[in-house]
Amino acid sequence: MKKVFGYPHALSEKRTHYCPGCTHGIIHRLVAEAIDELGVEEKTIGVAPVGCAVLAYEYFNVDFQEAAHGRAPAVATGIKRVHPGAVVFAYQGDGDLASIGAAEIIHAAARGEKIAVIFVNNAVYGMTGGQMAPTTLPGQKTTTSPYGRDTATVGYPIRVCELLATLDGPSYLARVSVHDPQHIIKAGQAIRKAFEMQISGQGFALVEVLSSCPTNWGMTPVNALQWVKDKMIPYYPLGVFRSPEEVTSHDA
Amino acid sequence: MERVMMKGNEALAEGAIRAGCRFFFGYPITPQNEIPEYMARRMPEVNGVFLQAESEVSAINMIYGAGGAGARALTSSSSPGISLKQEGISYIAGAQVPCVVVNVARGGPGLGGLNPSQSDYFQATKGGGHGDYRLIVYAPGTGQEMVDLIGIAFDKAEQYRNPVMILSDAIMGQMMEPVILPEMQEIPADKAWATTGKKGRSKPNVINSLGIIGEDLEKINIELQAKYARIEAEEVRYEADGVDDADLIVVAYGTSSRVVRSAIALLREEGKKVGLFRPITLWPFPKQVLQELANKGKKFLVVEMSAGQLVEDVILAVNDRSKVEFFGKLNGTIPTVREVYEEIASLLRKGGAK
Numbered sequence: 001m002k003k004v005f006g007y008p009h010a011l012s013e014k015r016t017h018y019c020p021g022c023t024h025g026i027i028h029r030l031v032a033e034a035i036d037e038l039g040v041e042e043k044t045i046g047v048a049p050v051g052c053a054v055l056a057y058e059y060f061n062v063d064f065q066e067a068a069h070g071r072a073p074a075v076a077t078g079i080k081r082v083h084p085g086a087v088v089f090a091y092q093g094d095g096d097l098a099s100i101g102a103a104e105i106i107h108a109a110a111r112g113e114k115i116a117v118i119f120v121n122n123a124v125y126g127m128t129g130g131q132m133a134p135t136t137l138p139g140q141k142t143t144t145s146p147y148g149r150d151t152a153t154v155g156y157p158i159r160v161c162e163l164l165a166t167l168d169g170p171s172y173l174a175r176v177s178v179h180d181p182q183h184i185i186k187a188g189q190a191i192r193k194a195f196e197m198q199i200s201g202q203g204f205a206l207v208e209v210l211s212s213c214p215t216n217w218g219m220t221p222v223n224a225l226q227w228v229k230d231k232m233i234p235y236y237p238l239g240v241f242r243s244p245e246e247v248t249s250h251d252a
Numbered sequence: 253m254e255r256v257m258m259k260g261n262e263a264l265a266e267g268a269i270r271a272g273c274r275f276f277f278g279y280p281i282t283p284q285n286e287i288p289e290y291m292a293r294r295m296p297e298v299n300g301v302f303l304q305a306e307s308e309v310s311a312i313n314m315i316y317g318a319g320g321a322g323a324r325a326l327t328s329s330s331s332p333g334i335s336l337k338q339e340g341i342s343y344i345a346g347a348q349v350p351c352v353v354v355n356v357a358r359g360g361p362g363l364g365g366l367n368p369s370q371s372d373y374f375q376a377t378k379g380g381g382h383g384d385y386r387l388i389v390y391a392p393g394t395g396q397e398m399v400d401l402i403g404i405a406f407d408k409a410e411q412y413r414n415p416v417m418i419l420s421d422a423i424m425g426q427m428m429e430p431v432i433l434p435e436m437q438e439i440p441a442d443k444a445w446a447t448t449g450k451k452g453r454s455k456p457n458v459i460n461s462l463g464i465i466g467e468d469l470e471k472i473n474i475e476l477q478a479k480y481a482r483i484e485a486e487e488v489r490y491e492a493d494g495v496d497d498a499d500l501i502v503v504a505y506g507t508s509s510r511v512v513r514s515a516i517a518l519l520r521e522e523g524k525k526v527g528l529f530r531p532i533t534l535w536p537f538p539k540q541v542l543q544e545l546a547n548k549g550k551k552f553l554v555v556e557m558s559a560g561q562l563v564e565d566v567i568l569a570v571n572d573r574s575k576v577e578f579f580g581k582l583n584g585t586i587p588t589v590r591e592v593y594e595e596i597a598s599l600l601r602k603g604g605a606k
Contacts, residue, residue, distance in 0.1 A: 042451035044449060045447045047317070048460075054462065055462075057458045061456060063456045064456060064459070067343075074310040074317065075314070075320075078316060078317020079447060082275060082441050083449065086449050087449075103309075104310055104313070107306035107310065
């Protein structure tokens, strides 16, 4: 009988610390599936963030470095420059990437650094207990915006893909969501494409994954997924913001 | 072995390349710019990587990545930039990644000035970043030591899997002296613990400084402290010049030690018994040797270009066995030979030394 579904080899069998209903687990699986499908487990090096995915190095069956808060793209740059044949990816959350690490991600993208970045956007600081993130939606209540994000005083959320798409450096920028099976399949394809960029020697790839945080949003897992669909996607439209085809035509 | 005339910063840069360093990440700041500029020219010739980072913060984290990936990696900066690197240095120390950081120190605090200074001694030797950690800190006193110590720094960084700092200053970096360059070394980035991709290994390598369980973190710290004890036992370096018959020993490192050496030469011509003690490792500090000299009844004068930082380590080493005097020049100027000569002569007259 043909095996059609199994545990990805690149995912360790360690039980994760993620909250019930959190979509980090799904995103980890998609990353591991991409590594398996491309057969690059032995030459993949990951960089873990500070945030909910801080222990990512325990969940993947590949070499890993744990970075300081926001610095994953710089650490990944150092690794990739030493091992240009390796597949190097950073896994970052929204506070890590779009706030304290804004300089690192913009410049890694501008350099066209040949790394893949998996950017998990759940509109909140999860690990520290639900504070306002750079991607928290206008009006969204968090522990540090208890009356709702007031754009008059704290400004607006950052759309990372659109921001990076103003640069010439990136080769692939996409925003996906994991709120239902159909979108999970598309998210997996985008993550795989981001990893393929490195195998074909192309440049910087980032996949922004809209993710739910039932614990800090104070919702059931099902309602949280609905909130991703109803509230996050209208603010953060899904799609491809830069593709290798476009880069090729750019050069021509 | 070639003998060439080079600026200190460039001698250090070429010394790093000869020692097998093929990865340099840095950010412009005076008075260390000759290092990245030299690396930008030289690295392509040896198939190495020079990358100008977007910030000091990124540069040190690129070093963390490259060092963790098994390569000999270097960054350099000057005082304000070194302050920015402290977060990364703490992570590198915690994760036990080898790398070398050069501080071509200038005056502070704050933006300070471009003049040479020794006021980063505390930052270099007492931590600088958060947590209980140590750097091995070398203080070159000649152009030749710029070359020699950078090679030793890379060897020791790998031997102990620890960040190593070269604490230089604007004069050491800008001054030209003849140096003998060593042969070129090639060092492969294939360390057994490094993040190279796990080909050939059953288990992934993880570079990490997280110990979220209290007992795990304690274990990491016990391991670090044991390593620092080994370094203190094995790696002390110093120069003692004319201390055996001396009544007064002047303690100084780097630029100030050169001024002191000239002043002592004048005093020796007059028959005064004065010696120079020059720590080459600022950490581990040569406290044992200083203690033994104090036990022999020697008196001490510490000369440094700061409000008094090295002097605290000398006082701790001497531990009330002897008198320790201090002559400091505050940031902005350097002591002249005449000033140091007068200071020593006056101490000798006052009987600060018998």
